[in-house]
Amino acid sequence: MRKKIIFSVIASLMCLMVRAQDTTVNGPILTLKDAIDIALDQNFNIRIAKVSLEQAKANNTIGNAGMLPTISAIGTLSKSITDAKIELATGAEQNRHNAQATTLGGAAQLNWTLFDGLRMFIAKDRLNEMEQIGNIQLRSQVQATVSQVIISYSSVVYEKQQLIALDTAMSLAYSRMTIAKKNFEVGTSAKTDYLQAQVDYNASKYASILQDAKLRQLKDSLMLLLSRDQFADFDVEDSLKLNPDLTFNAKELWMSDNFDVQLAAEQKQLSVFDLALTKRLQIPTLNLAASYNYNRLQNDAGATLFNRTYGPQVGLNLNLPIFDGFNLQRQKKVARLEVNRQDLLYQYTQSRVAMQYRVAWRAYKNALEGLNLEKENIKYAAENVMIQQARFKVGVSNTLELREAENSYVAALTRLVDAGYTLKVAEIKLLVIENKLVR
Structure with a gap:
C-alpha cells in the first residue's frame, strides 16, 4: 500500500514538473551550440577584433618598414x-x-x-610582432566571447530551472491546499490548514511571476551578446552539460598557452624591438x-x-648624428626602462594567472563536491515530501509537517540547480585559463 502511495505521488510530481516546464517555453529552442555559432559570426567584439587584425596585416609590408624607394x-x-x-x-x-x-x-x-643601421629590418620584425599580437587578441576575444555566451546561456538555464522549482513549490502548495480543503469540508481538520495552504500557494505564485520576469531579462542579455533581435522569443535547453572529470594540471603544461601570458610576452618583445630601433638612431644614414x-x-x-x-x-x-641635445641618450634610457617594465609585467601576469588557476580549481572542486551532496539530498527530500503527503491525506501528520517537508524539498531542488550552475561557471573559468575552451 505504501509503495502505491509513493508511486502515485511521484507521478503527480512529474506531471507538475512537466507543466512547470511547459510554462517557460517561449518560441523555438536555442541550443548552446547554436548560440555559440551565432556569437562567432555576429558578436561585435569579435568583428572589431577581426578588423584590428586586418589593419595589422595591411600595415605589415616592406614598404611600411622603409625598405622600398x-x-x-x-x-x-x-x-x-x-x-x-x-x-x-x-x-x-x-x-x-x-x-x-x-x-x-x-x-x-x-x-x-x-x-639606416638595419632599422628597416627591425621595423619589419616589429610589424610582424604587431600582426602576431592582433592574431592573439582575436583568438583571445573569440575565447572570451564563447566563455561569456556559455555563462550567459547557463544563467538562462539556471533561472529557468529556478522557475521550475518555484512552480513545483506552487504545485505542492496547491496540492496541499486541495487536501486541506477536503479535510476541512469533512470536518477532519481546521480551516487554518486550508488558509495557510492558500497563503503559501499565492506566495509561490507571486515568486514565480517575479522569476519569470528575471528569466526574460537574462534572455535579453543573451540576445545582446549574440547581436540579435532583443524582442525575439526563444527557449533554452532544460539542463546544463557538466564536466566532472577535469584534472589539476601543473602550470608548465598550460601556462604558455594562456592568452594573457602570450600577450604579455609579445608586448615584452615589442619593447625589445623599440629599444633596438632607438639604438640604431646613432648610426649614419x-x-x-x-x-x-x-x-x-x-x-x-x-x-x-x-x-x-x-x-x-x-x-x-x-x-x-653628432649632437642632438642628449635626446638620443634619453630615448635609449626610456626604451631600456620600458623593456624592464614589460618584463616585470610578464612575470606578474604569470603569477596572477597561476593564482587565478588555483582559485578556479578550488572553486571547481568544491562545486563538484557540493553538487554530489545536493544530488543525494534531493532524493531524501523527495521521498520525505512523498511520505508526508501520504500521511497528511490520511490525517496522520499535520499541515506544519507537510509544509516543512515541501519547503525542504524546494530548497533542496534550488540548491541542486545552484550547485550545477556554480560547477559550470568554475569549469568554464578553468578551461579559459588553460586555453582549452575553443579548439
Whole structure:
C-alpha cells in the first residue's frame, strides 16, 4: 500500500514538473551550440577584433618598414604679365608694356634609403610582432566571447530551472491546499490548514511571476551578446552539460598557452624591438636621390629671353648624428626602462594567472563536491515530501509537517540547480585559463 502511495505521488510530481516546464517555453529552442555559432559570426567584439587584425596585416609590408624607394613626379607652370624697364650694361634699354613670362618645369624624383643601421629590418620584425599580437587578441576575444555566451546561456538555464522549482513549490502548495480543503469540508481538520495552504500557494505564485520576469531579462542579455533581435522569443535547453572529470594540471603544461601570458610576452618583445630601433638612431644614414628634370623659361623682356634645361641628376646623402641635445641618450634610457617594465609585467601576469588557476580549481572542486551532496539530498527530500503527503491525506501528520517537508524539498531542488550552475561557471573559468575552451 505504501509503495502505491509513493508511486502515485511521484507521478503527480512529474506531471507538475512537466507543466512547470511547459510554462517557460517561449518560441523555438536555442541550443548552446547554436548560440555559440551565432556569437562567432555576429558578436561585435569579435568583428572589431577581426578588423584590428586586418589593419595589422595591411600595415605589415616592406614598404611600411622603409625598405622600398619612393618615386614621385612634380610639375610646375607659371605665367606672369608685367611692365618692364631694363637698362643693360651695354647701354641698351628695354621698355616693355604687358611683358609676358612663362615658366614650365617637371621632374621625376626617386628617394631610397640604402642604409639606416638595419632599422628597416627591425621595423619589419616589429610589424610582424604587431600582426602576431592582433592574431592573439582575436583568438583571445573569440575565447572570451564563447566563455561569456556559455555563462550567459547557463544563467538562462539556471533561472529557468529556478522557475521550475518555484512552480513545483506552487504545485505542492496547491496540492496541499486541495487536501486541506477536503479535510476541512469533512470536518477532519481546521480551516487554518486550508488558509495557510492558500497563503503559501499565492506566495509561490507571486515568486514565480517575479522569476519569470528575471528569466526574460537574462534572455535579453543573451540576445545582446549574440547581436540579435532583443524582442525575439526563444527557449533554452532544460539542463546544463557538466564536466566532472577535469584534472589539476601543473602550470608548465598550460601556462604558455594562456592568452594573457602570450600577450604579455609579445608586448615584452615589442619593447625589445623599440629599444633596438632607438639604438640604431646613432648610426649614419645613407640615402640615394635621383631625378630627371625639365625646365623651360620664356620671357618677353630681360637679359634671358629663352632658357631650356633637361636631364638626369643623381646623388648620395649621408646623415651622421653628432649632437642632438642628449635626446638620443634619453630615448635609449626610456626604451631600456620600458623593456624592464614589460618584463616585470610578464612575470606578474604569470603569477596572477597561476593564482587565478588555483582559485578556479578550488572553486571547481568544491562545486563538484557540493553538487554530489545536493544530488543525494534531493532524493531524501523527495521521498520525505512523498511520505508526508501520504500521511497528511490520511490525517496522520499535520499541515506544519507537510509544509516543512515541501519547503525542504524546494530548497533542496534550488540548491541542486545552484550547485550545477556554480560547477559550470568554475569549469568554464578553468578551461579559459588553460586555453582549452575553443579548439
